[in-house]
Amino acid sequence: MSVEVGGPAAGRAGGVRGRAVLERVAGSQVVWIALVLAAMLAAFAMLRPHSFATGFNLLNLVSDAAILLLLAVGMTFVIITSGIDLSVGGVLVFSGVTAAKAMGAVGAESGTALWLGPVVAVATGLAWGVLNGAVVAYGRIPALIVTLGTLGMSLGGALLLTGGVDLRASGRLNLGLGLDRDLGVPDIVWISAAVTVALAVLLAQCRFGRHTYAIGSNTEAARRAGVRVERQLVRVYGLAGLLAGLAGYLSLAKYGITGVSAHSTDNLQAIAAVVIGGTSLFGGTGSVLGTVIGVFIPAVLQNGFQILGVRPFWQQVVVGAVLIVAVYLDQWRRRAGDR
Amino acid sequence: MSGERGGAETPLLEARGIVKAYGHVEALRGADFAVHAGEVVALIGDNGAGKSTLTKILSGVERPDAGTILLDGAPVAFDRVERAREAGIETVHQDLALCPQLTPAANFFLGREVLRGGPLGRLGFLDHRAMRERARAECERLGVRLRSDTVPVSTLSGGQRQGVAVARAVAWARRVVFMDEPTAALGVVQTGRVLDLVRRVRDSGVAVVLISHNMQDVKAVSDRIEVLRLGARVARFATARVSMEELVAAMTGATSDAVSDSPSDVSDGAAGRGAEGVRGEAADDAGGEGR
The missing domain is CATH 3.40.50.300 (P-loop containing nucleotide triphosphate hydrolases)
Structure with a gap:
């Protein structure tokens, strides 16, 4: 109820407003990590102008990051509700396997397979996600445990379905969607970018996003305000699963195999990207833009180190350190905000 | 009224x-x-x-x-x-039930967001400006001034947070507002503001239920008092005709027979304790006898 008496002069009010905006910009982790990413790009470009800063190399970099980006965007929604989804890598693999099986069943090179494959992959991912969300929301079991369980179930299920031997994508898929380009950019990148933009808008501009933030900020307050918390959680985990399913299909197209053993650390990579991007593990804050930058910081480091001839293992060390710094900054800001 | x-x-x-x-x-x-x-x-x-x-x-x-x-x-x-x-019933919870990372306007409209018109609205797009302006107008109407309405609630002072929570409840309430310990965390000046607000809400025709430990506040602002003890109502009073001692007695049960709510007890008490019991009874039966 305390009254803030504004200065009588409009100019001073404008100054206060300007300073407030400046403070908010400076306090925003997205701005800082964007500067870090820009500095990294500039440094690698100066050190290796003829190999790093080429359209070919940067396109490769983006193309490699596109699939992880889908997982990380879904993870952003989940973490904003103060949840976690460890199952994304397993769901990705499982969805790729069911898509490959379904496509094989109708004739892998047939036209039917080309629309059946993505539908099956996305539906499979959605089903895993809804399972996660329902158990978290209605069973009231911690998300860490639920998604650890479904990670094991989906990876194990994929191994059971394949007998431990990777399924191959049809040539038509691998040589088609896997290689197709528009305006010189791979179609997989276009798809990932379009989905990312749509979900950034959903989070920032729509009721879906507002309720997602509210649940992570204060679940009980959201419930008392009339937000249907359980239903929203099912939707958020369902979205993360759906994106993992789509990622599974794109991965099948790009690499030509289901990669049953290649995705066991996808969840940690996605979580690292989200957290580096300024989304708080405690929920309530975060953005898709931050996550995009958070995906590219490890990707640029890896690519740059390879070109510089630094042993690529250093990338893991550096990303780990960046992750800890990012969480430290978040905690520090929280304490400052809770004065 | x-x-x-x-x-x-x-x-x-x-x-x-x-x-x-x-x-x-x-x-x-x-x-x-x-x-x-x-x-x-x-x-x-x-x-x-x-x-x-x-x-x-x-x-x-x-x-x-x-x-x-x-x-x-x-x-x-x-x-x-x-x-x-x-x-038409709204509540200001003791813990305020605000989302600290959301703006005052977002908290104001949580669970009843205003959507844009047209096809975008059907897709769930929020009308940020309409919500911000309405929230600001409601806060100002109730004398709650916010330095900025684009910062999260966590950056506001305790009094301002209280103001946002109260303004939210009052803005939406058409019949009754429950306020659970609305002055517990406030200083003298801010408490005075909240009590003023309570009177203004009542004068606008909305009933207010004030839950409070603070007998000064209760005496200052209420028209009637109902006393709960051990999970049941034990007494009702008209505020103007009750002393602090009687209130404390009813709360602690020291003279519960005198002011007890059930008719038989009241008559016993009235017989046994004289004027005090009658006074309790008069308030008790306000519904039946008029005031």
């Missing part, structure tokens, strides 16, 4: 025989409560008397195990928060 009320008027919101147990703990054992249009009723009682539980039940947060809730004399079931809100 309260002076004009006829004695036989049906309460706006009434609870009869509410029972609520949490495991083996009986929070409410047949509690009664009534609030009439345009009055401020203080709901007082010692710790554990059941004030917060009764508030939660009457605002739809919790469901009673037994008992009836009457709205304008007709039974209603507040099985979800939305039901109570549709009936």
Whole structure:
């Protein structure tokens, strides 16, 4: 109820407003990590102008990051509700396997397979996600445990379905969607970018996003305000699963195999990207833009180190350190905000 | 407003025989409560008397195990928060129930967001500007001034947070506002503002139920007082005709026979204790005898 008496002069009010905006910009982790990413790009470009800063190399970099980006965007929604989804890598693999099986069943090179494959992959991912969300929301079991369980179930299920031997994508898929380009950019990148933009808008501009933030900020307050918390959680985990399913299909197209053993650390990579991007593990804050930058910081480091001839293992060390710094900054800001 | 009320008027919101147990703990054992249009009723009682539980039940947060809730004399079931809100009942919870990372406007409209017109609105797009302007207008109407309405609630002072929570409840309430310890965290000046606000809300025709430990606040702002003890209503008073000692006695049970709510007890008490008991009875039967 305390009254803030504004200065009588409009100019001073404008100054206060300007300073407030400046403070908010400076306090925003997205701005800082964007500067870090820009500095990294500039440094690698100066050190290796003829190999790093080429359209070919940067396109490769983006193309490699596109699939992880889908997982990380879904993870952003989940973490904003103060949840976690460890199952994304397993769901990705499982969805790729069911898509490959379904496509094989109708004739892998047939036209039917080309629309059946993505539908099956996305539906499979959605089903895993809804399972996660329902158990978290209605069973009231911690998300860490639920998604650890479904990670094991989906990876194990994929191994059971394949007998431990990777399924191959049809040539038509691998040589088609896997290689197709528009305006010189791979179609997989276009798809990932379009989905990312749509979900950034959903989070920032729509009721879906507002309720997602509210649940992570204060679940009980959201419930008392009339937000249907359980239903929203099912939707958020369902979205993360759906994106993992789509990622599974794109991965099948790009690499030509289901990669049953290649995705066991996808969840940690996605979580690292989200957290580096300024989304708080405690929920309530975060953005898709931050996550995009958070995906590219490890990707640029890896690519740059390879070109510089630094042993690529250093990338893991550096990303780990960046992750800890990012969480430290978040905690520090929280304490400052809770004065 | 309260002076004009006829004695036989049906309460706006009434609870009869509410029972609520949490495991083996009986929070409410047949509690009664009534609030009439345009009055401020203080709901007082010692710790554990059941004030917060009764508030939660009457605002739809919790469901009673037994008992009836009457709205304008007709039974209603507040099985979800939305039901109570549709009936025009809002609550300022003791913990304020704000989302600290959201802006005041976002908190204001949480659960009833304003969407844009046209196809974008059907897709769930928020009308940020409409919500910001309406929230600001409501806050100003109630004398809550915010330096900026684009910063999260966590950056506001305790008093400002309280102001946002109260303004939100008052803006949406059409019939009754419950305020659970609205002055507990506030200084003298801010408390005065909240009490002014309570009077203004009452004068706008919305009934206020004030849950408070602070007897000064209760005496200053309420028209009537209902006392809970051990999960049941033990007394009702007209604020103007009750002393602090009587209130404390009713809360602690020291003279519960004198001011007890059930008719037989009241007559016993009146016979035994004279004027004090009669005074309690007069307030008790306000509904029947007019005031």
